[in-house]
Amino acid sequence: MGPVTAGVLQLLALVGALALVHIPLGSSMARVYSSKRHLRVEKWIYRGTGVDPDTEMTWTAYLRGVLAFSAAGVLFLYLLQRLQGVLPGSLHFASVDPAQSFNTAVSFVTNTNWQSYYGEQTMGHVVQTAGLAVQNFVSAAVGMAVAIALVRGFARSGSGALGNFWSDLVRGTVRILLPLAAVAAVVLVARGALQNFSGIHGVGQFTGGSQQFNGGAVASQEAIKELGTNGGGYFNANSAHPFENPTPFTNLLEIFLILVIPFSLTRTFGVMVGSVRQGYAVLATMATIWLGFVALMMWTEFAHHGPALQAAGAAMEGKEVRFGVGGSSIFAVSTTLTSTGAVDSFHSSFTGLGGGITLLGMMLGEIAPGGVGSGLYGMLVMAVIAVFIAGLMVGRTPEYLGKKIGAREMKLAAAYLLVTPALVLVFTAASMALPTPGHSMLNPGAHGFSEVLYAFTSASNNNGSAFAGLNANTDWYNTTTGLAMLLGRFLPMVFVLALAGSLAAQRPVPVSAGTLRTEKPLFTGLLVGAVLIITGLTYFPALALGPLAEGLA
Secondary structure: OOHHHHHHHHHHHHHHHHHHHHHHHHHHHHHHHHOOOOOHHHHHHHHHHOOOOOOOOOHHHHHHHHHHHHHHHHHHHHHHHHOHHHOOOOOOOOOOOHHHHHHHHHHHHOOOOOOOOOHHHHOOHHHHHHHHHHHHHHHHHHHHHHHHHHHHHHHOOOOOOOOOHHHHHHHHHHHHHHHHHHHHHHHHHHOOOOOOOOOEEEEEEEOOEEEEEEOOOHHHHHHHHHHOOOOOOOOOOHHHOOOOOOOHHHHHHHHHHHHHHHHHHHHHHHHHHOOHHHHHHHHHHHHHHHHHHHHHHHHHHHOOOOHHHHHHOOOOOOOOOOOHHHHHHHHHHHHHHOOOOOOOOOHHHOOHHHHHHHHHHHHOOOOOOOOOOHHHHHHHHHHHHHHHHHHHHHOOOOEEOOEEOOHHHHHHHHHHHHHHHHHHHHHHHHHHHOOOHHHHOOOOHHHHHHHHHHHHHHHHOOOOOOOOOOOOOOHHHHHHHHHHHHHHHHHHHHHHHHHHHHHHOOOOOOOOOOOOOOOOHHHHHHHHHHHHHHHHHHHHHHHHHOHHHHHHO
16 A cells, blocks of 8 residues: 555545534534533532533633633642652752743643653653643633633624633533543553553663663543543644654644644534534535645645655654654644644654745634634634625625624634734744844744744744744843743634623614625635635745745745
8 A cells, every 4th residue: 555545545534434423513512511500529619619600601701710810820830840859759950940830830731731841851740740640731721611611602692691611611621631631541551552650761771871761651641631632642643653653543632632623613513503504605615624734734745856755755854653644734724723743753854845834824824623622612713704704895884693693792703813823923923033032043034034933933823832943041031932822822712702792782683685694605605714814815925935945946
């Protein structure tokens, strides 16, 4: 079997598995967030925290809950790292320095999981399990809660209430993420992933030194790392490490885990707004972009330009031979079109155009299918933009799901779209203009620029992957990427929840002959075009200076 055929078969198997679970998982999540019943363990949590889970919240109250919980998470994780040197079970690792503690705490709380350190040489068992793994669950649950609040904004009328943040947070963690992650962890252990709390082991002497490796609760963290679109690896090599991702089967399983909740949330959206066809329209948009990017990535990486690539059969530099170009291409597209950031190959070693595809996937806003929760609310904001464009063409006040899209809604949607590009481009320009940040670049020219552009694109979009040629463990990059992660996560949430509150306060307008049918293929095409054109106009100059210049050289 040739490598191209193997890659296509893996893609078909993945699509089949996602299609198989789409309806049951999506419908189940809709029931979770619509249920009036609380599980016993949930009642214990509410009683212990003093929360009333049945109190309805306005968008401002919901936002206060999101920000307060996230701020507490940043503080706790920062202190845990600073105290690591005196904590038991830390493998004798020293406390993490302040700049890196800040960067890592922000990174995991914002669901970015950007890592400017070697995991196996920096973080002990306590920080990994009590700190990083816990944030993998709750940061994903926060994203899902915000998405559900926006869905309720479309589904409800005349109230302005969006549900209860604390209830949504607990249910997302207890009823969705924990059970799915537990099953995935067992499968990973069965297929060879590591799961223990052993110390540091030496494996023999080699020329110039010895080889050592850590034990750890790797499989359990790997499961939620992918399922929650987190991406932070237990080891520096991330999902290219055999302890995290041992076989081609586990590689395909991890891609499945990355995509399964974001794609299935479109079904949840359709069920909760009372029209599953609306959910299918959003799903079709996401799937079209994802499949198109996978096809482009495979084409660029299988193209045999130059004697080295022809001898290898494809662009094998930086790829794991266990997974091949096909598996690596699907993984790279899936991890950058979502907010995962996990890697099973070296993105910096992809072809110039292949690296550009990973960049563009993040620049789209990671909405195809996007992160857990963040992908759905990002695509729904783009849907608001698309119906506004359609309304301009026919001279009619735009509507989406029975709600009028007026000046307030458009201002909020526009602000959402502008935040992330502003962060990416301003921080990249500053890093290229100042003398010191340029010293972190491993490569000169277009590829070096791409390293910096990738870093801030990844941080601002809460992705977490890197070109890895950039030395990001400096005060400048730890501070600026930390700020980019914070602002890139929470400013968009402010606009999303404000939009949700505005929509929930409206009364639905009746469907008329001039209403745009947003469940039809025509709207799917309009939405795909809006996503690509808006992103292209925003980022094309920066892409032309980096990956496009390198790819066309």
